[in-house]
Amino acid sequence: MRCEVIAVGSELLLGQIVDTNSSWMGEQLALAGIDSHFQTKVGDNHIRMAIALRTALDRSDAVIMCGGLGPTQDDITREVIAEVMGVELVRDEVIESRIRAMFGSRGRTMAGNNLRQALVPAGASTISQMPGTAPGLVCPMTGPYEGKVVYAVPGVPYEMKEMVAGTIIPDLQQRAGVTSVIKSRTLRTWGQSESGLAEMLHDEIERLDAEPGATLAFLASGIEGIKVRITAKAPTEAEADEVIAAEEAIVRSIVGDIVFGVDEETIEYAVIDLLRERGLSLAVAESVTGGLIAARITNVPGSSDVFRGGVVAYASEVKYSVLDVPRGPVVSAEAAEAMATGVCRLLEADVSVAVTGVAGPTAQENQPPGTVFVAISIGGEVESRQLRLPGDRQRVQQFSAISVLDMLRRRLAGV
C-alpha cells in the first residue's frame, strides 16, 4: 500500500508558510507501515492540482490531499477530485445541516460561501471527525484509477490530525488487507543513541520476529529524542491494547528510565506532570538558552499550575547581582549551581533548572562552543553536570534545554 501526500496552497510554494502538515502525515504513515514515496506541494490552481493528483495516482494506491477545503473561491480541492473521479459535486444534506448548526450555536452569521463546504464528489463519503466547518472526504476512485482512493483533509493542523488519525490511517490499513485491529503506542526516550537502543532491544526484537505479537520500530526525532513504536495486530481492540500493554512493560523493563513520555508527551509534559503530582513549583535560570526553556514550558497548557517563572541572566553582571553567582567564571559548574539556587530563592520556587555555557560561534572564557553546564535544585539540594554538545548555536541551545529537563525528570522520578 503506497500513499502520497499533496499539500495544496500557493502560500506554501511562496514560502510564506512552511509545510509541517506533510511531515506529520509522513511520520504517521511510516509508523502505520504505509509506504509514502513522494510528497508534493502545489498552488491553488485547478489545472496544476489535477496534474499533481493524476501524477500521484499513476504511481501510488492512495493520495491524501491537504488544504483547499475552505469556503472561499480559492478552495477548489473538492472540484479537482470530482473532475479526476469523473463525477459531479452533490450537496450533502447532513453536512449542510451540521454547518448551519455550528454557525447557529456560535451566534455567527453564515456566508453563503460556507455552504460550498457541503458539496462532495458523488460517490464520496465524509469523514466522521469534523472539528471545524470543513468536512474531510474519502473518495473511492472509478474509471482508470478504479480501486484507488483519494482522501481530502483541511489544512488546519488540528482538524487534519484528528481526521488522519481517526479515519485515514485505519482506512489505509484496512485497504492494505489488514482485517484485524492495528494499534500502536510510542515511547519517547532520551539518553541513548538509536544504535544503542537497537542493541538493548536486539534480543526482544528477535523474540518478536520468531513469535509474533507486537512489533517494534525506532524513529530518531532529533531534539525530541528517539521514539520506540510498539505496534500490535489483534482480532479486537481490547486484545490489541492487551498486547501493547504487555510489550510496553517488557520494553520498559529492558530500556528502563530513559522513557520519558508516551505518544504526544514531550519532556516538558513529563516534568510538569511530575511537579504537579508532588506539589512542587518550578523556576528556571537561563544564560546560554536565552529564554528557550521558559518558552517551551509555557507552551504547555496548564503549566501555570507549577511554573513560577524564570530569569534570563544573559550578562555576567546579572548573574552576579540578581542570582548571587559568585564573581568569577560564568561558564562553570559553580556558576550553574549558584544560578539554580539563586533563582529558587528569588522566585520562591521549590525546584529549578539552570543552564550556562557557550552556544558559539566563538569561544568564551577559553571554553569552546558546545561547552554547557547544567544544574538542578530540588528543595535546596543542588546537582550539576557538564555537557559537550555538537552542532551550531541553535542545536546547542535545544540540546541543553532537553538535557537539563531530562536531568530534572530523572531526579523527580527518582530514577
Next chain:
Amino acid sequence: MRCEVIAVGSELLLGQIVDTNSSWMGEQLALAGIDSHFQTKVGDNHIRMAIALRTALDRSDAVIMCGGLGPTQDDITREVIAEVMGVELVRDEVIESRIRAMFGSRGRTMAGNNLRQALVPAGASTISQMPGTAPGLVCPMTGPYEGKVVYAVPGVPYEMKEMVAGTIIPDLQQRAGVTSVIKSRTLRTWGQSESGLAEMLHDEIERLDAEPGATLAFLASGIEGIKVRITAKAPTEAEADEVIAAEEAIVRSIVGDIVFGVDEETIEYAVIDLLRERGLSLAVAESVTGGLIAARITNVPGSSDVFRGGVVAYASEVKYSVLDVPRGPVVSAEAAEAMATGVCRLLEADVSVAVTGVAGPTAQENQPPGTVFVAISIGGEVESRQLRLPGDRQRVQQFSAISVLDMLRRRLAGV
C-alpha cells in the same frame, strides 16, 4: 521560466526533518519573478529520484534538486542527474584538489568516500560558491530535455542559500532572457495590512508601470510582517544599485516609519542595532510570551553587546515580589508598566519591554484570549498600549513579541 524544487531525503518523508529549504527557495524564486508551480519531496532512492526529476522536467524549464550530494553511498543525486542527462560521471580535478585542501587545512583525515563529491555529470559545471565539501552543480540537459537545466545543491541550509542566491537565481534570470543585471532589495514592514500598503503605494506602482525603472512586489510573511521587494533591471550592477536606492527613498518617503529592516534584518536586529548605536542596554519582562522575546533576542549573534537579560514573571506572585507590580489585576496597563520599570531596576538596564496578557485558550481576570498589554521603558519613561490579537495561543505570543519590539524600535528611532 518555470522552475521546480525537489527536496531529496528519506528523513523528509518520514517526518524526522521539516523541509524548510524548499520554502526558502520558493520565496527566492517568487521574489526573482520565476514561477514555481510544484515542489516535491522524494527519498534517497535512485528509481524514485529519477521519476521525480523526469516528472519535473516534463512540466517545467528548470529544476533545483536539494540534498543527496554528501559523501556517503546514500547520496546519489549526482548519479540520478547523470542518468537523466544520459551521460557518465567524470572526476572534476579542480573540485578534487579543493576537497583535499579543505581536509588538509582542518587537519582531518579524508575518507575515500569524500572523493565521490568530486564526481560531476559530463557536461555539467560546478557552482563557484562552495562553503562546504559538496560542490553545487549546473547541469544543462541534452536529449529529450535539451534546453532545460537541472541544478543540484546540498541540503545544508547555509551552503544551499549561498549557491541559490549567488549562482542559481542569476542563472535562471539570464536563461529567462534577462540580459541585463537584475538586483533587488526587500524592505520589511510592520504595522500595515497588505491591502493598506498596496493602497499607500498605488500611485507609485502606477507610475512605475508607465515609466519602467524599478518594480514593486508585496509578500505577506505572517509574524515577520509584510515585505516590499524593490527589483531593478539595468545594464550594469552599479546602475541597478542606483535605481534601487532611488526607489527605496521614494518608497520610504511614502510608507514612512513602518519599514523596520532590509533584506534579512528581523525586528530584533533593528532593535539591537538601535540600542548599540545609542549605547543603551536592554532587559525584558515577560508573562504571556513566557521567554519568547528573550529567546528571539538571544538568537541574534552579538546581542550580548546590549542584552542584560530578562525575567519571566509567569505567576502573579513573581510579578508582585520580583518586579514590584502593585497587587491587583495583572492583565492591565498598570501591571505592564510596573513590569517594565521593575525589570529595568532589577537588571540595571536602560531600556525594557514588558508583556502581560491572555494567550488562551481560556479567559483570565475576565479578559478574553488575545487581550495583551505591552509596555516599554526608556530611561525611566514608561509607555504602554493594549493589543487585541487574533489567533491561537502561539500566534498571540508571537504577535505580542513583534508588536512590543516594534513599539520599542519606533520610540528609539524617534518615529
